[in-house]
Amino acid sequence: MYKVFVNDKPLFLTNQVEKETDFQIFLLETVDIEQLIKKMFNNKVQKAFLYYPDEKEILKKLKEKIPVAKAGGGLVYNNTGEVLFIFRNGKWDLPKGGIEKGEEIEETALREVEEETGVSGLKIIQKLQKTYHVFKRNGVYKLKITHWFEMKTNYTGILTGQANEGIEKVAWLKPDEIREALGNSYDNIKLLFEDVEVGK
Incomplete structure (x- = not known):
């Protein structure tokens, strides 16, 4: 199962049909993906499942319906086990x-x-x-797939946020x-921090 976030609302790609309770389920084959995304952006749908029977093909099917942007980013540790964060748009984030x-993609990250x-x-x-x-972006919905890497550095110098990317703090x-x-x-x-042990 894949979890895609639309404005921090989960859109699950699944090959299991569950009984609906607090979410809506759509067939990936026939869904109007743009309409569904609009509804999620406008808070009309809080959580949705997209069903497709073949789990191996499910992401490929979604990519046929929405343009993809590929990104790379880092979960960076220093020598004292601290993690590198950036602050932009009022939220803490990781550089990517x-x-x-x-x-x-490693070079990108x-x-x-x-x-x-x-x-x-x-x-x-x-x-x-x-x-x-x-x-x-420019009126078009895109699916961003970010490849994350755990990184290490001995860097102890000055942290400089990239201003033209709106980074207020590092x-x-x-x-x-x-x-x-x-x-x-x-x-x-x-989700990334569910996988890693912080402060190792």
């Missing part, structure tokens, strides 16, 4: 950004972290899960500060 032509935060000397430790969310957060920051973050960022 869109892939450029000819780049490998490393470049974006450095551009958005000023942190260098980054090393990828492992691949984390992908996250999925829908955004609107900070190393300790485990207890991370818990607090996640209270004012995005659901797909919270």
Whole structure:
């Protein structure tokens, strides 16, 4: 099952039919995806399931219905186990950004972290899960698939938020500060922290 966020509302891609309680279920094959996304953006639908029988094909089917934007980002630890966060649009987030032509996704993630935060000397430790969310750009809804990587750095220099990306603040957060920051973050960022042990 995949979880796609539309304005922090979950849209589940599933091959299981569950009895409806607090959500609506749609057939991925026939759904008007744009109408459904609009309803979620306008708070008319809080939670929805898209059903397709073949789980292996489900994401491919969704990609046929909505343009995809690919991004890479980092969950970055320093030597003292703190995690690198950025603050923009009133929420705590992790550095990430869109892939450029000819780049490998790992290169994208490393470049974006450095551009958005000023942190260098980054090393990828492992691949984390992908996250999925829908955004609107120039009147078009797109599915953003972000490939996340756990990274480490010895960097102790100045943190510089990329101003033209609207980043107001960059900070190393300790485990207890991370818990607090996640209270004012995005659901797909919270998902990443379900997988990792903070402060290891």
